[in-house]
Amino acid sequence: MADYPTHPDQMQAGWLAETLGFPADSLRGFSVRPVGTGQMCDSYRLALDWAQGVVDAPATIIAKCPSHDAASREVARTLGGYILEVKWYQTLAHEVGVPRPHCHFARIEEDGVSFLLLLGDLAPAAQGDQLRGAGPLEINLAIDAAAELHAPLWNSPRLAGIDWLQRDTRPIVRALFPSYFAQFRERYAQRLDPECLALGDGLVRKLDAYLAYEPSATTLQHGDLRVDNILFAPDQSACWVVDWQTLSIGAGARDLAYLIGTSISDPAERAALDRPAFDRWTNRLAALGVATDIDALWQDYRLGALSGYFMAVFASMSVERTERGDEMFAVMAERPARQAIALRSLDLL
Template sequence: MSASTTVIATAADITPAWLTQVLGDSPRITGDARVADVVATRIGTGQLGTTYLLEVTYADGGVGKPARMVAKLPALDPANRALAASLACYSREVAFYSNLAGTLPIRTPECYHASVSADGQDFCLLLEDLTPAAEVTQVEGCDLAHARAALEQAAALHAGSWRDPALAEQEWLLSALPVWQQMSAALPQAQVAFRERYAGLLDDTTIEVAESVAGGAAARWVEQLTEPRCLWHSDFRLDNLLFDASGGRVPVAVVDWQSVALASGPVDASYFIGAGLPTEVRREHEEELLRGYHDALVRGGVTDYSWEQCLAEYRVNSLAGFVISVVVSIGTERSPEGDALFTTMAARHAAHIKDCGAVALLEG
């Protein structure tokens, strides 16, 4: 599955002839894969991409071949699409499925096809359909059972890539740091636009943290990410996790690898706990969840990362989710769903930053 300069970009391009060709080229499809018909139905509410459920009819009946799969394509909105391309989201996700997905001890959808245009504007992924899955949304938050299951997957991702020298040689994984530097540099102006955009929808803590983080804390936080210790999903949240997938056969599957990178610490744990649960639930069970995550790292073979180091980095890394929520939100088209997502995440991450004393830690 290599990158290509000729890539489809819309659901209308997914024709029986095109699908026959790419499935015929896929090493994961055996035998003849002549497609007689395909029906695409829009699913999901992704901000930086669009997804479709494909129902496929094969000329020979399709025994042993996927009758349903998910197609992931560029965002329909030009602004969202331009933002994704500027952050190399599409090329990064294609590289992940082409080079890494099969080497990690985590559950991701099987990939039948992955391609991206030379300019990074167009891409197409054909992925295993893992529906039906439980309805667990970022805005509502999850329960403790789902949180524990998610953190087990985060620990598997981190432990399975811990200090792997081969990963440090892949330039596309290292190229994410300049993006975060740009995001942190943009935060002082972005938080002003964020507060104006969502005036009347933000609580006092969110406004307070927006001002304090913009004072330089975000830039100092990015400096903590320079050591390439392990893989970092970078958007490890409920909307990118499929619980009880395939009708319960898959406990948790991790999707949306548009921001995967190498980082110094397991930022995903702080990002997930910070906004994956309602704030009061997070406060009550935070240490229990983080200790469970650290125990899973140790079981996965990590021997050079103490609980004290994990806790210290967890507190500082609480800034990650807030930076993402603020900067990404103002580059996307507004919608009721988007407004609910970004304001909810910002509020929970702001409370997390304040509870962790992250700004003071970075200034100390």
């Protein structure tokens, strides 16, 4: 059992004050309300009522906790999602340049489920809207943030020594994806057109090749880099990346293809952006000191277009079902399907 609270209902004002670096009696109380649309965790904004005279204390913070939904918690346990996010904040976030929230507290238990994160509140920055999609300024900010994540450990031998990133989930994915896609196809038969669903049939047939593909370069890969997982400043001058439960060692180009494929609602606009977005990303990597093989990375990008569709299928069958979630996963499948078809991604397998 954790010796710290794993939900705001279990928190005492004194514990929270001391955890944030202040005397126990300096926090008179706090209020709680849910925030965000994440389906793997529950997140809350804590408004802190400090005693008079307390200086440099945050007015609000974000508490991130295990999901209230048992199925989502089990998926997180099986795939190690909570471990990945906590370990990211504990060990890597401070040395990787990607913009992200400040972490006040990060602990997890050996069960891989009981955990707590206390993060800086970036309000008035606001979460992107997956259903609406992203505009040019948001996309450019996100591309630059992706490069700042990917550059520091690009092809680094250090990656092999990060033991908590060595979990191989491919056997689980190989076992579950075909049945998940059958359920996905049935659920979305009236929502997605036949061409989009046929892409899934092809992915099932080529699943072994997809899972065995070795990218041309490896680095830290966010794994779910879409606008729902990015906070944007009101004037679109900055962004911050959140939700690190799918962090892995993999292809940075996959993150980029996933971002572009899931974020642009109009297929023609997305098709016109694929290569310029890729060029912006590789140019930013070069500015950060990374030598790249452009042709090989473009192939990684083309194959990465399948990742948004893949995630939509897997996640939609793994987490608590909601009305917004149903439409979000439909969009997450539909947009990358158009991208993968245009880029002939399956032909690479």
